[in-house]
Amino acid sequence: MNLRASLRRLKALCKKETLQILRDPSSNLIAFVLPVIMLLIFGYGISLDTPGLRIGLVLEDSSPEARLFAASLFGSPYLRVQTARTRAELADALLRGRVRGFVIVPPDFSQQLERPGDTAPLLIVTDGAEPNTANFVENYIRMAWEGWLEQRAAEHGASLEDGAGLSPEKRPAPAPTVTLEPRFWFNPSAESRNYLIPGSITVIMTVIGALLTSLVVAREWERGTMETLLASPVTRAELLLSKLLPYYALGIISLFICVGVAVFLVGVPFRGSALVLWLVGSLFLGSALGLGLLLSTVTRNQFYAAQAALNAAFLPAVILSGFIYEIRSMPPVIRAVTYLVPARYFVTAMQTLFQAGDLWAVLLKSMLFLAIASAFFIAMTALKTRKRIE
Amino acid sequence: MLPRIATLIIKELQALLRDRQGRMLLIMPVLLQLAVFPFASTLEVKNNTLAVLNEDAGAESFELIQRLSQARAFTRLLTLRSQAELRRAIDGQAALLVLRFPADFSRNVTAGRSVAIQAVLDGRRSNSAQIALGYARQILEGYLDDRRAAQARVSTSTILVRHWFNPNLDYVRHIIPCLVALITTISTMSVIALSVSREKEQGTFDQLLVSPLTPGMIMVGKAIPALLVAMAQATVIVLAGVFVYRIPFQGSLLLLYGCMIFYILALIGFGLFISSLCATQQQAFLGVFSFMMPAILLSGFPSPVENMPPWLLWLDWFNPLRHFIVIVKGIFIKDVGPAILWQSLWPLLVIALLTLTAANWMFRRRLE
Numbered sequence: 076m077n078l079r080a081s082l083r084r085l086k087a088l089c090k091k092e093t094l095q096i097l098r099d100p101s102s103n104l105i106a107f108v109l110p111v112i113m114l115l116i117f118g119y120g121i122s123l124d125t126p127g128l129r130i131g132l133v134l135e136d137s138s139p140e141a142r143l144f145a146a147s148l149f150g151s152p153y154l155r156v157q158t159a160r161t162r163a164e165l166a167d168a169l170l171r172g173r174v175r176g177f178v179i180v181p182p183d184f185s186q187q188l189e190r191p192g193d194t195a196p197l198l199i200v201t202d203g204a205e206p207n208t209a210n211f212v213e214n215y216i217r218m219a220w221e222g223w224l225e226q227r228a229a230e231h232g233a234s235l236e237d238g239a240g241l242s243p244e245k246r247p248a249p250a251p252t253v254t255l256e257p258r259f260w261f262n263p264s265a266e267s268r269n270y271l272i273p274g275s276i277t278v279i280m281t282v283i284g285a286l287l288t289s290l291v292v293a294r295e296w297e298r299g300t301m302e303t304l305l306a307s308p309v310t311r312a313e314l315l316l317s318k319l320l321p322y323y324a325l326g327i328i329s330l331f332i333c334v335g336v337a338v339f340l341v342g343v344p345f346r347g348s349a350l351v352l353w354l355v356g357s358l359f360l361g362s363a364l365g366l367g368l369l370l371s372t373v374t375r376n377q378f379y380a381a382q383a384a385l386n387a388a389f390l391p392a393v394i395l396s397g398f399i400y401e402i403r404s405m406p407p408v409i410r411a412v413t414y415l416v417p418a419r420y421f422v423t424a425m426q427t428l429f430q431a432g433d434l435w436a437v438l439l440k441s442m443l444f445l446a447i448a449s450a451f452f453i454a455m456t457a458l459k460t461r462k463r464i465e
Numbered sequence: 466m467l468p469r470i471a472t473l474i475i476k477e478l479q480a481l482l483r484d485r486q487g488r489m490l491l492i493m494p495v496l497l498q499l500a501v502f503p504f505a506s507t508l509e510v511k512n513n514t515l516a517v518l519n520e521d522a523g524a525e526s527f528e529l530i531q532r533l534s535q536a537r538a539f540t541r542l543l544t545l546r547s548q549a550e551l552r553r554a555i556d557g558q559a560a561l562l563v564l565r566f567p568a569d570f571s572r573n574v575t576a577g578r579s580v581a582i583q584a585v586l587d588g589r590r591s592n593s594a595q596i597a598l599g600y601a602r603q604i605l606e607g608y609l610d611d612r613r614a615a616q617a618r619v620s621t622s623t624i625l626v627r628h629w630f631n632p633n634l635d636y637v638r639h640i641i642p643c644l645v646a647l648i649t650t651i652s653t654m655s656v657i658a659l660s661v662s663r664e665k666e667q668g669t670f671d672q673l674l675v676s677p678l679t680p681g682m683i684m685v686g687k688a689i690p691a692l693l694v695a696m697a698q699a700t701v702i703v704l705a706g707v708f709v710y711r712i713p714f715q716g717s718l719l720l721l722y723g724c725m726i727f728y729i730l731a732l733i734g735f736g737l738f739i740s741s742l743c744a745t746q747q748q749a750f751l752g753v754f755s756f757m758m759p760a761i762l763l764s765g766f767p768s769p770v771e772n773m774p775p776w777l778l779w780l781d782w783f784n785p786l787r788h789f790i791v792i793v794k795g796i797f798i799k800d801v802g803p804a805i806l807w808q809s810l811w812p813l814l815v816i817a818l819l820t821l822t823a824a825n826w827m828f829r830r831r832l833e
Contacts, residue, residue, distance in 0.1 A: 203631025214599035262588025
């Protein structure tokens with residue numbers, strides 16, 4: 076009988092909360108419009124792939140060898156090469172950001188190439204102000220250069236085989252060529268979008284889960300309706316559940332909207348199962364909602380709660396979750412902190428779910444931590460709520 | 466007229482700095498971001514595990530593996546024995562990159578034939594994997610170069626790389642200038658939008674409107690405190706960048722502050738416009754958030770602007786942060802002159818003019 080009354084109260088509170096959500100245009104904006112806009116921004120705006128990197132080339136030596144090298148640069152699918160007459164011209168283009176790097180073939184390039192035992196240097200200059208792009212400029216030019224070297228070695232090998240005037244025992248073996256054959260598992264075309272989008276859903280879920288709920292309880296305190304609620308027969312568990320359940324439903328709906336947009340509109344492959352997605356998503360939402368409610372309960376002020384949620388949930392989800400930045404390159408102290416960020420586990424789980432499928436070895440670990448985090452934040456909120464009642 | 470504006474400015478600054486919580490809110494995020502951002506936001510590839518599946522028992526593969534394990538990018542070497550172990554290493558993210566040497570590797574290398582090493586990479590982190598692959602490639606080149614040099618038969622070519630403005634490709638040199646722009650943005654937007662919406666919520670905005678202050682004077686009175694706070698915070702970051710993170714300041718400070726004023730004016734236009742649309746603080750907060758998030762994400766800070774598709778790049782022209790990051794980076798680490806800065810400055814002037822006019826129009830409309 077007691078349980079039935081409790082359920083009835085819970086139902087009434089949930090209904091009230093749902094009506095409040097649906098009535099407020101700004102929470103609808105956060106829950107349904109913002110996720111889609113954010114996903115499209117993440118999908119198209121954030122990319123680490125450099126389609127047609129613009130680089131410059133100065134041929135100070137116009138020998139056939141140098142031209143052959145230039146041809147291999149022009150043949151690279153990753154580079155868009157423009158030639159210039161002087162180094163100064165390209166230095167200016169680099170300052171203006173028109174090119175992200177350039178190659179100089181020095182005047183004595185082919186002479187040095189012809190002298191056996193000598194090495195002919197090529198100079199690559201990159202724009203270090205964009206470190207990631209600079210890495211790719213260097214790598215792509217090296218790849219083109221390797222292709223050219225191989226071609227040269229093949230031709231030389233053929234011409235030396237018949238004409239070398241050395242006795243057989245003195246003649247060294249021809250130089251080998253060793254190449255690296257990359258295979259990108261899960262993501263054969265190595266598109267950054269395929270792992271940035273699953274990670275970005277984490278950021279979106281954090282905004283919905285933590286930012287939206289951080290305002291909820293604080294609003295009741297600010298408006299004075301919290302006292303009314305506390306004076307009613309509503310118990311602590313009912314009060315908490317009535318705040319959690321409607322926002323949980325909202326979060327899960329927008330999670331599936333996000334995944335739907337990612338898969339059907341942006342075209343990111345999804346290899347996991349919907350059931351596992353729901354399970355992992357629920358656990359993460361639990362921790363995000365819990366954190367949001369906790370901040371809201373502690374600050375009792377909408378403005379401070381929102382600021383705190385921004386700093387405690389949103390920024391860590393962007394910076395410390397590993398969704399774009401490399402956790403392994405961070406210093407040990409910060410790396411240790413990332414283990415406490417729930418978003419980190421959700422990013423790993425989402426990237427695995429999207430690209431590799433239901434890999435339990437990875438997923439179980441993430442789910443375990445997310446479950447602990449959810450339990451912790453919700454329990455803390457419950458604890459803080461009781462203190463207020465007394 | 467001037468004393469009236471001055472009174473308003475003093476009142477605004479007092480409102481911002483009066484209570485402890487308000488002061489903390491202006492100082493703490495700056496210090497926190499200054500402490501975490503430069504270390505955490507990095508795309509460098511360090512401390513990774515290189516896994517090797519060596520089916521070859523010869524000396525050549527052994528030497529190459531030795532060289533690979535000494536590289537900075539790989540701090541751990543994982544030796545795998547079977548295809549199943551390889552699968553587990555990649556699936557469980559134990560290794561970013563697995564190199565698989567074929568059984569006849571050493572034999573073919575000694576005989577001077579061409580060989581391929583299979584590199585299996587974790588596509589879930591394809592950017593880092595590509596960079597790690599680049600490191601492996603450089604080491605392989607060094608190894609081949611040494612072999613060729615030892616044979617001294619065919620002359621070869623080498624590549625010398627110079628990374629201008631940032632010889633070691635330190636991420637901090639990219640982050641600190643971006644942080645100057647980022648902090649300026651966050652503080653200007655929250656100060657301006659929230660100060661107007663707070664007055665609206667408390668009803669004091671109508672009192673301001675019936676006072677002898679004209680709407681233009683109110684705008685100036687709201688804008689200048691935001692400008693002062695933002696410039697003070699930017700100064701903190703510049704100082705920390707130079708003295709704590711040891712990034713040499715290459716350009717002219719005067720140019721930096723000059724451009725900053727125009728940038729903040731553009732932001733103030735946006736802030737006033739948003740706050741004139743909102744009735745409550747909560748709405749203003751959400752409005753500012755909805756503006757700032759895309760502005761930051763599409764600014765060139767997390768990923769280069771030129772990777773965007775053309776239609777989005779065109780839309781992004783209206784994002785003032787995108788132009789300002791180019792300016793700060795240009796002055797801070799590249800020492801570019803006014804002629805080059807102008808190509809990023811004039812869009813800021815246009816944006817400032819547009820948004821301030823729109824905000825002014827919204828203010829006046831409320832009066833009627």
